[in-house]
Amino acid sequence: MKKSVLINEVAAKTGLSRKDTELVINTMLDTIVDSLKNKEPVSFLGFGSFEPVKKNAREIYIPGTTKKVKVAEKYGVRFKPGKTLKKKIQEQ
Numbered sequence: 001m002k003k004s005v006l007i008n009e010v011a012a013k014t015g016l017s018r019k020d021t022e023l024v025i026n027t028m029l030d031t032i033v034d035s036l037k038n039k040e041p042v043s044f045l046g047f048g049s050f051e052p053v054k055k056n057a058r059e060i061y062i063p064g065t066t067k068k069v070k071v072a073e074k075y076g077v078r079f080k081p082g083k084t085l086k087k088k089i090q091e092q
Contacts (some may be wrong), residue, residue: 026036036077051077 001009003025011021035042036052043049057073081089 007026009087039075044082046082047083048079051078051080 007022007025008014010025011018015022016024020077032042032050036050039052041051052075055074055076057071059068059070061068066077
């Protein structure tokens with residue numbers, strides 16, 4: 001699902017205008033990103049949690065060659081689905 005489709009779906013279900021819904025969703029996403037930038041986990045009970053994870057610096061091989069490249073330390077994001085989400089996905 002694309003963001004525009006999500007906005008339309010939420011607007012239809014809540015009765016809010018598309019503009020107001022877009023503002024709410026964009027603000028929510030910005031808040032999640034800001035928390036992750038500050039190395040704070042974000043959790044939604046039953047849905048799941050996002051947590052920043054540190055990836056150490058390392059050397060990797062370029063596929064098809066023997067050349068090694070150094071990759072700098074960086075942060076990534078890990079999503080762990082909650083029990084309710086897992087259960088709903090399994091239902092058919």
